[in-house]
Amino acid sequence: MRKNRLRLAGVLAAALVVTGLGVPAAQAHGKPATLADLAQRHGRYLGSATDNPELVDEPYKQILGSEFNQITPGNGMKWYATEPEQGVFDFSAGDEIVNLARAHHQKVRGHTLVWHSQLPDWVTSRAWKAGELRAVLKKHIQTEVRHYRGKVFAWDVVNEAFNEDGTYRETVFYNTLGPGYIADALRWARQADPKVKLYLNDYNIEAVGAKSDAYYNLAKELKAQGVPLDGIGLQAHLALQYGYPTTLEDNLRRFSKLGLDTALTEVDIRMILPATEEKLAQQAQWYADVTDACLAVRRCVGITVWDWTDKYSWIPAFFEGEGAALPWDEQFQPKPAYFAIRGALK
Ligand code: G3I
Numbered sequence: 001m002r003k004n005r006l007r008l009a010g011v012l013a014a015a016l017v018v019t020g021l022g023v024p025a026a027q028a029h030g031k032p033a034t035l036a037d038l039a040q041r042h043g044r045y046l047g048s049a050t051d052n053p054e055l056v057d058e059p060y061k062q063i064l065g066s067e068f069n070q071i072t073p074g075n076g077m078k079w080y081a082t083e084p085e086q087g088v089f090d091f092s093a094g095d096e097i098v099n100l101a102r103a104h105h106q107k108v109r110g111h112t113l114v115w116h117s118q119l120p121d122w123v124t125s126r127a128w129k130a131g132e133l134r135a136v137l138k139k140h141i142q143t144e145v146r147h148y149r150g151k152v153f154a155w156d157v158v159n160e161a162f163n164e165d166g167t168y169r170e171t172v173f174y175n176t177l178g179p180g181y182i183a184d185a186l187r188w189a190r191q192a193d194p195k196v197k198l199y200l201n202d203y204n205i206e207a208v209g210a211k212s213d214a215y216y217n218l219a220k221e222l223k224a225q226g227v228p229l230d231g232i233g234l235q236a237h238l239a240l241q242y243g244y245p246t247t248l249e250d251n252l253r254r255f256s257k258l259g260l261d262t263a264l265t266e267v268d269i270r271m272i273l274p275a276t277e278e279k280l281a282q283q284a285q286w287y288a289d290v291t292d293a294c295l296a297v298r299r300c301v302g303i304t305v306w307d308w309t310d311k312y313s314w315i316p317a318f319f320e321g322e323g324a325a326l327p328w329d330e331q332f333q334p335k336p337a338y339f340a341i342r343g344a345l346k
Contacts, residue, residue, distance in 0.1 A: 008098065015266050016235070019074035028256075035338075036069035038345035042295055045070040045107065045302035046345070051089050051264065052076055052093045055100065055314050062232070063308065072103040072109040072265070072304050077148075078118045083140055091147050098151050109265065112201065114185050115159040116171035120142060124172060133176045154197035154263070156233055157189050158182050162202060166214035169300050172295035182218070183227045190228040190267075201233030201265055206252075207245035219258055231261035236290060237306065240271045240279060244286055249293040256299040264294055266306040268325035270315045277322035284336035287327065293342035 036096070039046035054060055064071070070169045075081060076093030083089050103107045114198065147154065161169055161182060168174050173181045186198050189337025200219070205212040213230055232255050238245070245251075252262045269286050271279045294300035307313055311330040316323040327338040 001016035006307040022303040029074070029118040032222060033266065034067045035341060035345065036067060038342060039302065040069065041079055042345065044294065047071055047302060048308040049306045050097060051076040051312065052096055055096065060312070062307065063154040063328070063332060064106040065309070069106050070109065070304060071097060071106045072111050073156065074307065075099040075118070077110055077144070078112060078115065079140060080118045080120045082144055084120050086136070091141055092147070095154050098148070101256065108149055108152045110155040112156040112159040113144060113189065114157060114173060116169060122345055123334070125306045128172070128175050128176050133173070134184070137173065137181065137185065140184055145189050145196065149193045149196070152196060154199055156188055156200050156201035159201045160203065161200065162211055162214045164204060164211055166210035183222060183225065186222070186228050198259065199233045199263070200229065200325045201235060203235040203237050204236050206236050206248045206251065208251045210245040212251055216254060219260060221257065223258060229243060229260065231263060233263050233265035235266035237266055238269045238286060240282055244289065248290065249296050252293060252297040252300050256297055260299065262297065262300045264290060264300070264303045268306045268313060268315065270319065270322045270325035271322050273321055280324070280336050284340035287337040288340040291341050295344070
């Protein structure tokens with residue numbers, strides 16, 4: 001009798017798993033599965049960016065700490081923050097976020113070592129000889145990567161290296177050092193941390209096109225030369241008015257075939273305000289589609305939203321009249337997009 005009851009319980013449990021109703025430990029204790037729980041079942045992470053000023057907001061921290069299993073510092077690891085004066089390093093902003101993430105068992109993506117934007121004045125306000133800038137770049141990369149060794153699982157080593165037409169962006173690094181600065185940056189990062197995953201990261205490379213082709217060709221070349229490159233980060237700052245990148249899944253797949261990981265690193269889907277029910281429904285569909293695309297490609301390792309609430313989105317300050325880009329609204333209420341991501345992960 002007892003044996004039968006046990007067997008019945010086993011069959012029921014199996015049926016629940018088969019029908020997708022199986023519940024993780026958190027849920028078994030009455031807590032609904034989080035986005036992180038759902039993503040984990042697919043071997044993926046679901047993350048959020050965050051920024052130091054927001055960490056005084058306790059209700060914000062509560063959701064940040066519970067719903068996600070990966071965190072990216074939105075600003076705290078950038079050059080202006082970490083080496084504000086030449087040779088003077090300050091990791092306090094990044095450390096605060098790493099410590100918070102560790103307390104919640106969340107992994108951290110390092111963002112970012114080499115970028116033309118948010119550089120300190122001492123880098124941008126003078127002319128460099130190539131030899132000097134190489135030494136400065138190497139020291140910056142290696143000091144930061146060493147500091148976070150074992151604490152971040154991946155680095156956006158070079159961010160936004162290409163123009164829309166697939167030509168190299170003319171940054172201080174490109175102009176002074178030539179295109180080889182990318183391979184050098186990757187090699188220097190690898191020397192400083194043999195285990196961390198090294199990425200190139202950019203926006204508007206979700207679809208197959210001139211800019212993503214530039215990454216594809218560069219990645220192929222770097223791999224052929226034995227340069228340490230592990231992945232390509234597709235930021236995925238999308239906008240309803242510009243249309244959905246329908247070739248996203250194919251694009252992810254072609255990078256996989258090169259032996260690279262991919263990640264959707266800064267997802268948000270903005271719209272022209274006001275947000276209507278119709279636009280929010282379309283946004284929800286896009287969030288589901290983006291999630292489906294990542295789940296469909298084995299080496300797409302995870303999805304990060306560029307913060308989770310409209311309260312702290314970068315969009316309104318950068319695009320006048322646009323916003324409502326994230327899965328939770330400014331009052332921390334989940335939007336249709338949130339439920340769409342859940343649906344896609346189930
Ligand atoms: O630190 C100053 C503060 O002292 C001052 O009082 C305040 C007044 O505006 O500005 C603060 O600096 C702001 C900084 O974020 C830190 O909050 C800058 O004005 C603001 O421009 C900067 O925006 C960041 C942006 O990168 C810069 O390009 C966003 O927060 C950050 O989310 C955004 O992130 C980038 C990724 O790194 C790369 N991909 C695109 C993405 C969105 O732009």
